[in-house]
Amino acid sequence: MKREQLRQKVKIFPSRPGIYFFKDSQGEVIYIGKARSLRDRVNNYFLPSPDLKVQNILSETADIDYLLVSSEKEASFIENNYIQFYQPKFNLRLKDDKSFPFLKMTVTESFPGVYLCRRLEDDGARYFGPFSPADEARKLISLIAKVFKIRTCENTIFKNRKRPCLEYDLKMCSAPCVGLITEAQYRENLSQALMLLEGKKLQLYRQLKEKMEQASSELRYEEAAHWRDTIKILEGLKEPQRVISIKRENQDIVGFRRQAERAAVFIFHMREGRIRASSGRRWPGSAGKDDQDLLLEVLKHFYSESSPPEKILLPFKLSAAKEAELISVFKNQNIKIRILYPESKAKKVLLELANQNAVLLLEKEQPPGPIAELQHHLSLTSLPRRIEGIDLSTTGGTEPVGSLVVFIDGQPAKSEYRKYRIRTVSGPDDYASLKEVLERRLKRLLSEKKTLPDLIFVDGGKGQLNLARQVLKSLNLSEIPVCSLAKKEEIIFSAQHPDGLRLEPTSGALRLLQQIRDEAHRFAISFHRQRRLKRSLSSQLDGIAGLGPVRKKKLLKTFGNVKTISQTPLEALAKILGRKLAESVKQQLS
Ligand code: SF4
Numbered sequence: 001m002k003r004e005q006l007r008q009k010v011k012i013f014p015s016r017p018g019i020y021f022f023k024d025s026q027g028e029v030i031y032i033g034k035a036r037s038l039r040d041r042v043n044n045y046f047l048p049s050p051d052l053k054v055q056n057i058l059s060e061t062a063d064i065d066y067l068l069v070s071s072e073k074e075a076s077f078i079e080n081n082y083i084q085f086y087q088p089k090f091n092l093r094l095k096d097d098k099s100f101p102f103l104k105m106t107v108t109e110s111f112p113g114v115y116l117c118r119r120l121e122d123d124g125a126r127y128f129g130p131f132s133p134a135d136e137a138r139k140l141i142s143l144i145a146k147v148f149k150i151r152t153c154e155n156t157i158f159k160n161r162k163r164p165c166l167e168y169d170l171k172m173c174s175a176p177c178v179g180l181i182t183e184a185q186y187r188e189n190l191s192q193a194l195m196l197l198e199g200k201k202l203q204l205y206r207q208l209k210e211k212m213e214q215a216s217s218e219l220r221y222e223e224a225a226h227w228r229d230t231i232k233i234l235e236g237l238k239e240p241q242r243v244i245s246i247k248r249e250n251q252d253i254v255g256f257r258r259q260a261e262r263a264a265v266f267i268f269h270m271r272e273g274r275i276r277a278s279s280g281r282r283w284p285g286s287a288g289k290d291d292q293d294l295l296l297e298v299l300k301h302f303y304s305e306s307s308p309p310e311k312i313l314l315p316f317k318l319s320a321a322k323e324a325e326l327i328s329v330f331k332n333q334n335i336k337i338r339i340l341y342p343e344s345k346a347k348k349v350l351l352e353l354a355n356q357n358a359v360l361l362l363e364k365e366q367p368p369g370p371i372a373e374l375q376h377h378l379s380l381t382s383l384p385r386r387i388e389g390i391d392l393s394t395t396g397g398t399e400p401v402g403s404l405v406v407f408i409d410g411q412p413a414k415s416e417y418r419k420y421r422i423r424t425v426s427g428p429d430d431y432a433s434l435k436e437v438l439e440r441r442l443k444r445l446l447s448e449k450k451t452l453p454d455l456i457f458v459d460g461g462k463g464q465l466n467l468a469r470q471v472l473k474s475l476n477l478s479e480i481p482v483c484s485l486a487k488k489e490e491i492i493f494s495a496q497h498p499d500g501l502r503l504e505p506t507s508g509a510l511r512l513l514q515q516i517r518d519e520a521h522r523f524a525i526s527f528h529r530q531r532r533l534k535r536s537l538s539s540q541l542d543g544i545a546g547l548g549p550v551r552k553k554k555l556l557k558t559f560g561n562v563k564t565i566s567q568t569p570l571e572a573l574a575k576i577l578g579r580k581l582a583e584s585v586k587q588q589l590s
Helices: 003-013 038-044 051-060 074-088 134-148 153-160 183-196 201-217 221-235 290-301 322-332 345-364 370-378 431-446 460-473 508-541 549-559 562-567 568-575 580-590
Strands: 018-023 030-033 064-069 102-105 114-117 126-128 253-260 264-271 275-284 311-313 338-340 386-394 403-409 418-421 455-459 482-486 491-494 495-502
Touching: 003 038, 018 038, 018 183, 030 051, 030 074, 030 568, 038 508, 064 290, 064 386, 074 275, 102 183, 102 264, 114 134, 126 183, 126 418, 134 221, 134 549, 153 580, 183 201, 183 460, 183 580, 201 221, 201 495, 253 290, 253 345, 264 345, 275 290, 275 345, 290 322, 290 386, 311 345, 322 562, 370 491, 370 508, 386 431, 403 508, 418 431, 431 455, 455 460, 455 508, 460 482, 460 491, 482 508, 508 549, 549 562, 549 568
Parallel strands: 253 311, 311 338, 386 455, 455 482
Antiparallel strands: 018 030, 018 064, 102 114, 102 126, 253 264, 264 275, 386 403, 403 418, 482 491, 491 495
8 A cells, every 4th residue: 555545544543542553565564553542643653754763664564454442551451462472573662571460369378468460370369450550550459458458478478477577567467377367357358359359349338338337336436447447448549440351361252243234253362361463354245144143154264264262252142053053163173162252341341342343344444535534524433334315305385205315335325215205294394204204214124124324314404403313312213323414505413513514615525415415305306206297197087087086096007107098009998998988088188
């Protein structure tokens, strides 16, 4: 990809935290970085810079890719792991196995201790983290010692004490080394410390409050004061940083996203408790398959090319038969795997990240263009690949009709256009007509379980926009974004722009909306004309003696319209109407 193409590509990177990858023409990762905003950070590489390293990276770069993460801090952890995995030539820093610290709780011991460590071992201990900076982990250890009196000494010291150490004097340990606390009491303190680390702050808070009230009611004031102070400390604590992994495990975390007929799977590869790499697959042409079949198909294909780890975490439940089918594929390869579904909060968060990256995989397929620009201007969470535009035609107040046009990836999908004869509104009432068309369209999509639009576009201003949003809300579809375009001034209204957004006349996004509006308008007008013509032609059949509504309907049903009836030979008409009436019809239409 040329430098200018790359520059255009990064312009539509998401403004979200993530990791970016510079790749050479062979697809080799040559540089990895992290960013709070991918778009801003990667765009900076294209500004004039005297930095030789940047110039060298760009001179070898053929493509730039990225991965979303949930925070800048998490980006640091994952960047570190990816650099160690890919060993990119321009990442001089972090190429060694320097890793972020974890907090370790030796829960299998009678009197467990709490420590800082840099490696996850398969030793039954509980691990929390990673932490950055390391000082955060140290502060947490100190807090656990202070509040829950958990020891921090090494086992060699613990086993050989005759009397408590300074930690006890500083009220930072309950001195289990010399039996100043029972194992049961120590375990209770430990379980409270674990609750804190697991993020169950509310549950812990309730438990401590109960203890405080009970101690107070039993006049154990010193103990009640201790629980009160503990609660105060916990209340003052900031939210702990999110845990990435707490076990030394090998697992693939599978994200999945489907958009109409296309699907994507994104997999985080966790090895020894750390996300080391990721893979993605786009899957075209999935019409007629449900999500379970599709996921199964993609995974079977993916793991035919690479070996799975012991566990695979899936984004949604497979039926027992499909789960067995997936496991049997691996059995045939003599590989034993377990299929898991997210239960812990940490796994759910990782899975959500994988899902979000699957969404981006689908979106990356789309070259930068008006729909990406529209996504940006309307602050949409995903690309509006499927836009449905609505217009009405009520010229003269008779035969009001509505039109619905569909644009997929910025192109009209004419086979999906729909016409609506307005049924519930008499006379020109654009708002009521719009409401009817929108409701009928969405209810139909819902009842037939068809793909919902990524964006609904209505012709008009604030009023039309608000009406459309009300309809969506009443159908529990508020997540579908809507926008409108007011004529004359060409101002766009949306939830993000209630007072209107003006784009340059050259804007691709504005041109796309204008194209959708014009197409919906053309389609509505042509349908309206057809209706009026049909009506005026069918009225030519009025007043023929002996031709009642039933026969008139039969004629129109058989021949389609009055023009064809007039051109049909008398004998053919006579077969339906009898000779005498056929002659009257021919005479009337001649
Ligand atoms: S008091 Fe005993 S158990 Fe506590 S830290 Fe000191 S040596 Fe370890």
